[in-house]
Amino acid sequence: MAPSRPYYAERGLSAAFYDTVTAADTRLEGDIEVYAGLAPAGGAILELGSGTGRLAFALAERGFTVTGVEIAPAMLAQALAKQADLEPELARRVVFKRGDMTSLDLKRTFDAVICPYFTLAHVPRGMAWRNTFATAARHLKSGDLAAFHLPLPEIMALPGPQNTDLPVLDQPTPSGGRLRLYVRERAFREDVGRLDQIIEYVELDGRGEILRSSLERLTYYHTDPDPLAAPEGLAPDRDPIALGGVGAIHIFRKTV
Ligand SMILES: C[S@@+](CC[C@H](N)C(=O)[O-])C[C@H]1O[C@@H](n2cnc3c(N)ncnc32)[C@H](O)[C@@H]1O
Structure with missing residues (x-):
């Protein structure tokens, strides 16, 4: 492979132009409606890999409170800059933190956990996936939902x-x-x-x-998520929801 920098790195163009690229990507259409349907009106949502806040702000506009956790400083900085320009009532409904979804522990629960737009696929399948499912389970009450959007293997x-x-x-x-x-x-x-x-x-x-x-x-990375989610107390809640012909949102319910 040619010398390259990782996606979303400092001074990289994938971070700088993330919003330009996703705004042009029709294959994400409808994802917000899926995530908004997972929590009660006005509920609290944890977003793993919140990027530049594309979904966090959209969910806040619908009345949810959102905590976004993001590992890449170049993405987090854009989210915080956008939040600073929001009217205060909306800005108060969103909190961004730097963190790693494979080991996160915020010592509280949410009404739903979402891991949108292939974020889980960015970490190696196996223990990193299982640890991310453990993070989701740790931040949910029994009976609540977690969503993971994954690319289709084909x-x-x-x-x-x-x-x-x-x-x-x-x-x-x-x-x-x-x-x-x-x-x-x-x-x-x-x-x-x-x-x-x-x-x-x-x-x-x-x-x-x-x-x-x-x-x-x-x-x-890709593998069947169900066997890695099961030991963390997350069971498939319904068939995966196809999105844009390139991915599917897998929804799990915390059963313990
Ligand atoms: C494709 S972007 C999705 C951003 C946003 N959720 C959206 O839907 O527009 C994936 C994001 O996940 C972040 N990410 C990757 N691995 C992560 C990890 N281990 N913990 C937290 N964030 C991570 C990346 O830095 C990137 O900002």
Whole structure:
């Protein structure tokens, strides 16, 4: 694999342009409605891997209180900057903390725990997944729900683009330029359920001149979540909810 920085690293473009890319991603449409349906009106939601606050703010606007836990400082900083610009009543309904979802213990419970947009797939399957399920269970009361959005394994196994010089995304930037994304490398290992991608982010100015570019490494892991959730007292509550043709939200109920 080419030399690259991890996704969401400091000074990386995947963090800087996270909101630009997700705003263009129709495959996430409908996720907020699923998460909003898991807690009672006005309830408290814990979001594992809250990123730049895309969902935390949307859920707060619907009346929920949200605690977002995020490991990457470059993502957390954007969430906090956006919160500072909110009207106080809305801003008060959201709390962001730096933390690792595989070991988090906030010493309190919530009405629902959510782990959106492939966040669980960012950590190795096996003990890191089981520890994340333990985190979810630790922050729930018996009978309450946790949701984990995972990529579909058949989508992970697809080959990369034949022509790696064709952008997979070409989107206007807030500053009047363009952002282009290229999948430079893509390799799926079925035996370990691991997809490695090198994605190049290229920022152009309004005249088409390159301002910045960055090679970033995105790894997703996949396995059946149910056997890893079961020992932590989380049982599947319903069939996974398909989203955007690329992923599914797995919903578990705490049974103990
Ligand atoms: C694809 S983003 C999702 C952000 C947000 N939940 C959303 O739906 O827009 C995944 C986020 O999970 C964070 N993350 C990855 N591993 C984590 C961990 N072990 N603990 C907490 N956050 C983590 C990443 O830094 C990134 O911000």
